[in-house]
Amino acid sequence: MTNWHNKTADEALKECSSTAFGLNEQEALTRLTEIGKNELKEAEGKSNLRILVEQFKNPLILILAIGALVSYLTGHIVDGTAISVIIIINALIAFWQELKAKRGMEALKEMASPKATVIRDGQSKVIDARELVPGDILEINTGDILPADIRIIEANNLNIDEAPLTGESEPVNKHVDALPEGNISLGDQNNMAFMTTLVSSGNGLGLVVRTGMQTEVGHIAEMMNNTEVTKTPMQVRMDAIAHTLMIAALAVVAVVAGIGLFYGMPWLEILNTSISLSVAAIPEGLPTIVSIVLTLGSTKLAKNNALAKELAAIETLGSTTVICSDKTGTLTQNQMQVMNTYDASGRYWSVGGKGFDIAGEFTPIKHQSSVTESPEMRLGLTIATLCNDAEHLLENGSYHVRGNPTEGALIVAAAKAGLNRSELLDNEGYSVIKKFPFDSTRKMASVIVKSNTGQHFLAVKGAPDVMLRQSAAFMVNGKDLNISQNACNNNLALAPALDEHIIEDYQNAINYFADKALRTLTVGYKPLSEADLELTQEELESNITILAMFGIMDPPRPEVKAAIDTCYKAGIRTVMITGDHALTAAAVAREIGIIRKAEDKVVTGAELDEMDDHELKKICSEVAVFARVSPEHKLRIVKAQQANNEVPAMTGDGVNDAPALRRADIGVAMGIEGTSVAKDSADLILLDDNFSTIVKAVRKGRQIFDNLRKFIRQALTANVGEVSVILIAFLVMGPEMVLPLTPLMLLWINLVSDGLPALALGVEPAEKDLMQRKPRKRDQGIFSDGLGLKILIRGLALGGVSFAAFSMVLSAGYSEAYAQSTTFAMLVFAQLWHLFDARGFASLFRKNPLSNKWLLGAVAGSAGLSLAVIYSNIGQAIFNTQALSLTHLGSIIILASIPTLLLSTVREVTKLKFI
Numbered sequence: 001m002t003n004w005h006n007k008t009a010d011e012a013l014k015e016c017s018s019t020a021f022g023l024n025e026q027e028a029l030t031r032l033t034e035i036g037k038n039e040l041k042e043a044e045g046k047s048n049l050r051i052l053v054e055q056f057k058n059p060l061i062l063i064l065a066i067g068a069l070v071s072y073l074t075g076h077i078v079d080g081t082a083i084s085v086i087i088i089i090n091a092l093i094a095f096w097q098e099l100k101a102k103r104g105m106e107a108l109k110e111m112a113s114p115k116a117t118v119i120r121d122g123q124s125k126v127i128d129a130r131e132l133v134p135g136d137i138l139e140i141n142t143g144d145i146l147p148a149d150i151r152i153i154e155a156n157n158l159n160i161d162e163a164p165l166t167g168e169s170e171p172v173n174k175h176v177d178a179l180p181e182g183n184i185s186l187g188d189q190n191n192m193a194f195m196t197t198l199v200s201s202g203n204g205l206g207l208v209v210r211t212g213m214q215t216e217v218g219h220i221a222e223m224m225n226n227t228e229v230t231k232t233p234m235q236v237r238m239d240a241i242a243h244t245l246m247i248a249a250l251a252v253v254a255v256v257a258g259i260g261l262f263y264g265m266p267w268l269e270i271l272n273t274s275i276s277l278s279v280a281a282i283p284e285g286l287p288t289i290v291s292i293v294l295t296l297g298s299t300k301l302a303k304n305n306a307l308a309k310e311l312a313a314i315e316t317l318g319s320t321t322v323i324c325s326d327k328t329g330t331l332t333q334n335q336m337q338v339m340n341t342y343d344a345s346g347r348y349w350s351v352g353g354k355g356f357d358i359a360g361e362f363t364p365i366k367h368q369s370s371v372t373e374s375p376e377m378r379l380g381l382t383i384a385t386l387c388n389d390a391e392h393l394l395e396n397g398s399y400h401v402r403g404n405p406t407e408g409a410l411i412v413a414a415a416k417a418g419l420n421r422s423e424l425l426d427n428e429g430y431s432v433i434k435k436f437p438f439d440s441t442r443k444m445a446s447v448i449v450k451s452n453t454g455q456h457f458l459a460v461k462g463a464p465d466v467m468l469r470q471s472a473a474f475m476v477n478g479k480d481l482n483i484s485q486n487a488c489n490n491n492l493a494l495a496p497a498l499d500e501h502i503i504e505d506y507q508n509a510i511n512y513f514a515d516k517a518l519r520t521l522t523v524g525y526k527p528l529s530e531a532d533l534e535l536t537q538e539e540l541e542s543n544i545t546i547l548a549m550f551g552i553m554d555p556p557r558p559e560v561k562a563a564i565d566t567c568y569k570a571g572i573r574t575v576m577i578t579g580d581h582a583l584t585a586a587a588v589a590r591e592i593g594i595i596r597k598a599e600d601k602v603v604t605g606a607e608l609d610e611m612d613d614h615e616l617k618k619i620c621s622e623v624a625v626f627a628r629v630s631p632e633h634k635l636r637i638v639k640a641q642q643a644n645n646e647v648p649a650m651t652g653d654g655v656n657d658a659p660a661l662r663r664a665d666i667g668v669a670m671g672i673e674g675t676s677v678a679k680d681s682a683d684l685i686l687l688d689d690n691f692s693t694i695v696k697a698v699r700k701g702r703q704i705f706d707n708l709r710k711f712i713r714q715a716l717t718a719n720v721g722e723v724s725v726i727l728i729a730f731l732v733m734g735p736e737m738v739l740p741l742t743p744l745m746l747l748w749i750n751l752v753s754d755g756l757p758a759l760a761l762g763v764e765p766a767e768k769d770l771m772q773r774k775p776r777k778r779d780q781g782i783f784s785d786g787l788g789l790k791i792l793i794r795g796l797a798l799g800g801v802s803f804a805a806f807s808m809v810l811s812a813g814y815s816e817a818y819a820q821s822t823t824f825a826m827l828v829f830a831q832l833w834h835l836f837d838a839r840g841f842a843s844l845f846r847k848n849p850l851s852n853k854w855l856l857g858a859v860a861g862s863a864g865l866s867l868a869v870i871y872s873n874i875g876q877a878i879f880n881t882q883a884l885s886l887t888h889l890g891s892i893i894i895l896a897s898i899p900t901l902l903l904s905t906v907r908e909v910t911k912l913k914f915i
Contacts, residue, residue: 002015002209003181004151004192004209005151005178005179005184005189005191005192006178006179006180006181007151007178008177008178009151009152009153009176009178009207011178012151012153012207012209013153013207016134016135016207016208016209017135018135018136018137018207020119020137020153020205021119021121021122021137022118022119022120022121022122022136022137023120023121023133023135023136023137024120024121025120025121027135028120028131028133028135028136031133031134031135032131032133035133035134035211035212036212037130037131037212038129038130038131038132038133038147038148038211038212039130039212040212040213040217040218040221041212041213041221041225052091052095055091055092055095056087056091061087061091062246065087066278068080068083068084068087082744082747083743083747086747086751114128114129115127115128115129115147116128116129116132116136116138116147116148117138117139117141118132118136118137118138118139119136119137119139119205120136120137124139129147129148132147132148132208132211133208133211134208134209134210134211135207135208136148136207136208137153137205137206137207137208138150138205138206138207138208139203139205140158140193140199140203140204140205140206141199141203142199142200142201142202142203143198143199144198144199145196145197145198145199146160146193146194146195146196146197146198146199146206147195148195148208148209148210148211148215149192149193149194149195149208149209149210149211149214149215149216150192150193150194150206150207150208150209151191151192151206151207151209152174152175152176152191152192152193152204152205152206153176153204153205153206153207154176154204154205155174155175155176155202155204156202156203156204157173157201157202157437157438157439158173158174158175158199158201158202158203158204159171159172159173159174159199159200159201159202159404160172160174160193160197160198160199160200161197161198161199161200162186162187162194162197163328163653163654163673164196164197164653164654164655164656164675164677165186165194165196165197165216165217165654165655165656166185166186166187166579166654166656170336170404170405170406171200171201171404172187172190173190173438173439173440174190174191174193174202174204175190175191175439175440175441176191177191178191179191185579185605185606185628185629185630186216186579186630187579187628188628190440193206194215194216194217195215195216195217195218196217196655201404217655219631219632220631220655220656220658220659223631223632223635223659224658224659224662224681237781237782238290240781240782241286241712241782245281245282245283245719248281249277249278249281249282252277252281252723252727253274253277253278255727256270256273256274256277256727256730257270257274259730259731260273260730263734263735264735265735272739273726273730273737273739275743276726276739276741276742276743276746277723277726277727280719280722280723280726280741280746281719281722281723282719282750283712283715283716283718283719283750283754286712286715289711289715289755289758289759289762290708290711292759292762293704293707293708293711293759293762294308294312294314294315294704296762296763297314297315297700297701297703297704297762298314300700301314301696301697301700302687304693304696304697304700305671305686305687305688305690305693306684306685306686306687306693306694306696306697307671307684307685307686307687308683308684309682309683309684309685313666313683313684314684314697314700314701314704315701315704315705315708316647316649316665316666316683316701317649317666317684317694317697317698317700317701317702318698318700318701318702318703318704318705318706318775318776319647319665319701319705319775319776319778320572320647320648320649320665320666320698320701320775321571321572321573321646321647321648321775321777321778322572322573322574322575322641322646322647322648322649323567323572323573323574323575323648323649323651323694323698324575324577324634324637324638324641324648324649324650324651324660324664325574325575325576325577325651325691325694326576326577326578326651326652326653326657326670327576327578327580327585327588328554328578328580329653329670329672329673329689330651330653330670330686330689330690330691331556331557331560331576331588331592331691332554332555332556332557332588333554333555333556333557334554334673334689335401335405335409335554335555336405336406336408336409336519336552336553336554337351337409337412337413337552337553337554337555338351338409338410338412338413338550338551338552339351339516339518339551339552339553339555340513340516340518340550340551341377341380341413341548341549341550341551342506342509342513342548342549342551343374343376343377343380343547343548344376344474344475344476344502344506344546344547344548345374345376345475345476345477346476346501346502346505347374347377348509349374349377351413351416375475375477375478376475376476376477376478376547376548377417377547377548378417379475379525379547380523380547380548381410381413381414381417381419381548382414382419382424383459383460383461383523383524383525383547384410384411384413384414384461384521384523384550385410385411385414385419385420385421385424386421386424386430386432386447386449386459387445387446387447387459387460387461387523388407388410388411388421389403389404389407390402390403390404390407390408390410390411391403391411391421392408392411392412392415392420392421399412405554406519406521406552409550409552410461410521410550410552413550428452429451429452430449430450430451430452431449431450432447432448432449433447433448433449433450433456433533434447434448435447436537436540436541438462442462442466442541443462443463443466444460444461444462444463444466444467444470444541445460445461445462446458446459446460446461446537446540446541447459448528448533448540455527456527456528456529456530456532456533457525457526457527457528458525458526458528458540458541458544459523459525460523460524460525460526460541460544461521461522461523461524462521462522463520463521463522464506464510464520464521464522464549465510467522467524467544467546468503468506468507468522468546470541470542470543470544471483471524471543471544471545471546472542472543472544472545473543473544473545473546474502474503474506474545474546475545475546475547476502480545481502483503506546506549509549510549513549513551514583515587516551516553516587517553517581517583517584517585517586517587517588518551518552518553519551519552519553520549520550520551520552521549521550521552522546522548522549522550523546523547523548523549523550524544524545524546524547525544525545525547526540526543526544526545528540553584553587553588556588556591556592557690557691557692559690559692560592560691560692561591561592561593562692563691563692563694563695564592564593564594564691565593566695566771567695567698568593568596569771569772570698570771570772570773570774570775571773571774571775572698572775573621574594575594575623575624575625575626575637576588576589576594576624576625576626576627577625577626577629577633577634577637577650578625578626578627578628578629579627579628579629579630579656580627580628581627581628582602582604582625582627582628584627585602585625585627586602586625586627589602589624589625594624594625595624595625596624599622600622600623600624600625601619601622601623601624601625602623602624602625602627603619603623603625603626603627604626604627604628604629605626605627605628605629605630605633606628608626608629608633608636608637613636613639613640613643616636616637616640617640617643617644620637620640620641620644621644630656631655631656631657631658631659631660634650634652634656634657634659634660635659635660635663637660638650638660638663638664639663642665642778645777645778645779646778647665647666647775647776647778648664648665648666649664649665649666649667649668649694650663650664650666650667650668651668651669651670651686651691651694652667652668652669652670652674652678652682653669653670653673653674653675653678653689654674654675654677654678655675655677655678657669657678657681658677658678658681659681661678661681661682662681666683666684667681667682667683667684668682668683668684668685668686668694669681669682669684669685669686670685670686670689671685671686671687671688671689672687672688672689673689674689684697698771699766699770699771702766702770702771702773703766703767703770704762705776706764706766706767706770706841707761707762707763707764708762709782709787710761710764710838710839710840711758711759711761711762711838712782713787713790713791713838714754714757714758714761714831714834714835714838715750715754715755715758716791716795717791717794717795717798717831717834717838718749718750718754718795718798718827718831718834719750719795720791720792720794720795720796720798720799721794721795721796721797721798721799721802721827721830721831722741722746722749722750722799722827723795723799724795724796724798724799724800724803725740725741725799725800725802725803725806725823725827726739726740726741727799728799728800728803729803729806729807732803732807738810738816738819738820739820740802740803740806740819740820740823741820741823741824741827742820742879742880744878744879745820745824745879745881748866748869748879749824749827749828749831752862752865752866753828753831753832753862753863753865753866754831754862756858756861756862756865757831757832757835757855757858757859757861757862758835759858760852760854760855760857760858760859761835761838761839761855763852763854764839764840764852764855765851765852767840767841785841785913786912786913786914787914789914790913790914790915793903793914793915794834794837794899794900794903797899797902797903798827798830798831798834798899799827800899801826801830801895801896801898801899802823802826802827802830803823805822805823805826805892805895806819806820806822806823806826809822809888815882817880817881817882818882818884820880820881821870821881821882821883821884822884822888822892824866824869824870824879824881825866825867825870825884825889825892826892826895826896828862828863828866829863829892829893829896829897830896830897830899830900832859832862832863832896833896833897833899833900833901834899834900835855835859836849836855836900837900837903837904839852839855843904843907843908844900844901844904844908845904845908869881870882870883870884871883903915
């Protein structure tokens with residue numbers, strides 16, 4: 001790709017075979033035919049039909065489908081219909097989730113400008129932006145959204161807002177001069193402008209050098225098309241559970257079929273038993289319950305200003321090991337503010353108040369008690385207010401700035417000292433006669449002001465070093481003290497009238513502000529006679545009296561430091577990834593606790609370009625700040641984190657963040673300042689653009705994962721109990737076996753008597769150590785920490801006690817239906833007792849059984865509905881049950897508690913996790 005920023009305007013025109021008069025129409029048409037239209041191309045996506053079909057590839061769905069088919073073929077219409085309805089509900093839920101797929105490319109295309117004003121054949125004309133070609137001369141005006149990448153060939157106070165593309169918080173002043181050879185980031189290419197960026201002020205001309213997919217935004221679009229959307233840890237874990245259950249179900253069915261054939265049992269009986277086992281082995285309500293639990297979590301997150309676009313993303317937050325956060329607007333307030341000031345008398349001041357709230361005040365670090373006692377500071381703020389185009393407005397009860405953010409910071413600082421621009425102009429008689437706008441060459445701006453006494457003076461602001469070179473005096477304690485001409489030139493020899501430490505202190509203040517990564521502006525003034533009004537700009541902007549210097553930055557959000565500390569204690573690293581300069585980024589990172597020790601590295605985009613992916617992977621865990629990075633860098637960083645087995649969350653708000661947002665395990669977009677491209681590429685949207693909201697979401701994600709593990713423990717324990725009771729019966733009773741439970745009874749247990757109370761586990765209060773634990777590893781399964789063995793032991797105990805009840809009742813001469821009703825009741829109540837132990841990871845005896853009111857209600861509801869299956873006429877008709885005697889029912893309820901109480905006691909005594 002040609003480095004257009006290295007070329008002069010004439011060289012660029014020559015290489016594009018163009019002139020300042022533009023292309024002729026025939027040449028433009030020829031290029032359009034050869035190069036193609038100026039538009040972004042989208043990768044081909046899946047059709048809705050394909051998405052729907054793919055939902056039936058889930059192993060759990062396949063097993064259930066086979067069970068439904070066999071049920072229909074063997075005449076079990078009710079069973080087959082019930083299983084089919086469950087399959088359809090689960091598939092439709094998953095299908096709906098995928099239909100909410102990201103619209104990142106569409107949003108990116110919508111950002112492009114539909115029209116463009118070009119010069120062709122020496123005439124200005126408006127064309128469809130899609131017809132732009134390299135070599136076109138584009139007219140640039142305030143408010144334009146640029147439709148292509150251009151090399152600036154004329155600039156008149158031209159400022160372009162590149163925040164969506166580069167992350168820069170302030171508009172960039174553009175110029176025509178060629179830049180030196182070398183690796184220069186987009187944010188530093190001040191003679192270039194890019195598609196989708198906004199012209200915030202000024203005008204000029206640009207040579208179109210890249211269109212369509214060749215532009216920087218086109219490059220991002222291509223990365224988005226080629227970026228693989230990774231599965232979330234939850235999806236990986238659920239897939240693992242599905243395959244585990246499928247293998248377990250097929251193994252059990254194979255064992256039953258083998259034993260059945262050995263006994264010479266009829267195929268129909270083997271099929272009936274196999275259907276029962278497949279239904280028993282699979283928690284049919286698992287996908288639905290998981291979706292409901294995640295939806296409940298999503299609702300709670302929304303109340304805390306976090307909108308989850310993908311339900312699985314909520315749990316992923318709980319797995320997050322590293323948060324890659326943008327700086328501007330997420331970690332900072334996205335409001336440039338004067339943080340410290342220095343007056344020419346050598347006093348430092350800090351500025352109180354928050355944001356654009358003018359209730360704050362100037363607080364002296366030493367000497368003075370009020371800014372009004374510093375004449376140079378008071379006059380300096382007046383100068384900063386008069387030499388300023390920003391507006392400080394009160395609308396809908398709150399203040400905001402309209403205009404350049406740095407100028408806005410000066411306006412707000414002045415307001416905190418009681419100075420208001422409109423009052424100075426309207427009430428105090430000041431009037432601005434002439435303006436000399438800022439430009440990047442002289443690094444100054446000035447205005448000629450007429451005071452209420454009729455006197456004229458020049459109000460000046462500019463870079464501190466430039467202002468010092470142009471100065472003739474410092475105002476010290478209200479008096480102008482002159483600098484000798486020699487001092488002006490080399491800043492060393494001083495006139496007798498000036499204290500020898502004044503310039504040295506001023507330079508120390510420059511260094512002090514630089515160390516704090518503050519953007520600095522110095523203000524000064526110059527009295528003017530009538531004759532001086534005829535001087536040139538260069539002559540006017542000399543022999544200035546320096547008044548004060550302002551240190552400006554976008555400060556960290558007040559709550560961010562505590563949020564990062566919480567992450568640190570939870571074992572989550574926070575990494576800043578920003579398009580801003582390294583010094584600024586590092587200063588903010590140190591202040592808020594991202595950089596904690598000397599070993600924490602700051603790496604720039606230029607340094608990243610020198611590394612291959614292996615080197616980046618090696619150093620990734622040591623880097624606290626990545627500064628001046630490009631979209632490719634962000635994507636590489638996310639991939640490197642994942643290659644290190646991390647689970648990265650990536651935040652962003654601009655077009656440049658979209659590929660990394662899409663690739664990350666969880667993409668987090670800003671809801672207020674974020675572009676539609678970023679929002680459509682993300683999984684989670686922060687409605688308040690606040691980093692601390694991510695930490696709240698991490699906490700909720702961890703709680704949800706805990707509760708899902710509790711639910712899965714409960715559900716699979718019940719499934720092991722169901723499978724074991726049938727398998728034990730088959731092994732013990734052989735060819736004469738009577739099924740202890742019918743397939744329809746098993747479906748009821750899975751969906752109602754077990755599923756309904758398990759939902760209440762989704763609202764179980766958070767564990768006390770939730771944010772003190774280390775994050776889960778990417779490859780850590782659901783069954784870690786002995787959960788798999790615990791499920792097996794508890795399930796076998798539930799199945800054993802249920803078969804014992806079935807066997808005793810059947811041997812006592814009761815009917816087959818009565819024995820099945822007994823088994824049904826025993827398994828239902830055994831599961832309900834087990835629910836109280838599944839509530840936590842500690843012992844049953846260490847948790848108040850009455851603390852979860854939803855669980856108590858769900859247990860009562862489940863018990864009531866299950867008893868209705870046994871005692872109601874409609875229940876008996878559908879499920880072929882018989883009413884149990886009250887004596888038997890009471891005994892069942894008591895005996896059903898034995899497995900849970902006994903095993904929990906053993907666990908409490910032995911401290912073994914798998915019991």
